[in-house]
Amino acid sequence: MLKTVLKIEDGDAEEVGAGETAAVLASPAETAADCRSRAGVYRLLSGVFVEEPTGEFIEALRTPAVLAELAEAGLRFDADFLTTPQDMLLEALAIEYTTQFAASGGFPPVESVRLTGRYKQQPNFDTMQTYKRLGFVLQPGRFEVFADQLGIELMFVAELLERGATALEQGDAVTHRRLEKEIKRFWTQHLGRWVRGYSRLIERTAEHSFYREMARFLGGFAAEEIEAMSLRIEDTDQARLEVPKDEIRVEFNPNEPVCNGCMTDALSTTLSAPDNVRRLEEMRGLNKLHDLRDPG
Incomplete structure (x- = not known):
């Protein structure tokens, strides 16, 4: 799947004889190009799950060139996505998004919910700290967005890949x-702890072929990324229809002042590092991973 979508060429690789070992090292330019290609896939998937799609997003996906790329990657959209008029399609996708991801009884694309059964649990706090440590802060958009929401997590990795390429x-x-x-x-x-199982769940429960196929794409992409990085990660999500609610854990010291200015010197130094001075906008402009030193 990745080889097709990311346009990774086999090239004119030489055949390796018996007993020989092939060691192919990509040049910095090739590695940078690969990083940007991977970032593009992360951004695409982020745009699918961060909120209901916009007209511009769907219009771009339904161009012949993009549909051909996705078809080569194994995605098989039905007529409900391919031939439905744009205004009717957007309405249908908005309803599906609300039903599948936002309404009671749905399956929110949020790590805390998938792993603990509740919003704003440890994964949310941990991701927020990671963003801050690397110089990003989540800016509010039209709706409340959680730091451990799938679209935000994918966008964060895309931004790290862009930094690496640069x-x-x-x-x-x-x-x-x-x-x-x-x-x-x-x-x-x-x-790695929740995306593979979650993608299987959405592929199984989605009524619209757009979300069914994009969930399948997410699952395949996640599996290939994990393999490419030589990681071993347990799938904690397991595509569960119901996630038992963990016991709420509250850590609060009544003698500790509550303020917005309790940033440590070490954290402040980390966030003001020169390589962190870059504004990062979420793909569709509604939520932003924003550099902490950017006044905008």
Whole structure:
């Protein structure tokens, strides 16, 4: 799937004889291009799950070139996506999004909900701290967005890949390796624990072929990313229809002041590092991973 979507060419690879070992090392330019291609897939999937799709997003997906790419990747949309008039399609997708992801009885694309049965649990706080540590903060959009929402987590990895590509293009291999480790850590601690099972659940329960096929695409992409990074991660989600609610754990010290200015010097230094001075906007402009030093 990835080879088709990311346009990874086999090239004119030489045949390897018996007993020989092939070691193919990509150049920095090739690795940077691969990072940006992967980031594009993360952004696409982020746009699918972060909220109900816009007309511009759907129009772009239904162009012949993009549909051909997705078909080569194994996606098989039905007529409900391919031939339905745009206004009717947008209405149908908005209803499906609400029913599947937002309404009571649905399956919210939120890590805390999938792993603990509740919103704003430890995964939400942990992802927020990771974003801050690397110089990003989630900006509010039209609706409340959780730090551990699927679209936000995917967008975060896309931004790290973009940073890594830029570092390579500037000859900074050290920064690229550091960002690679951050991506692996984020997959191990977050995405890898729930995305595969969740994608199977949505593929099974979606009524509209758009969400069914995009969920299948997400599952295949996640499996290939995990394999490519040589990670071993348990699928904690397990595509459960019902997730038991964990006991609520409240940690509160009544003697500790409540304020907005309790950032440590170490964290402040980390967030003001030169390589963190870059504004990062969410793909569809409604929510932003925003550099903390950008006044906009």
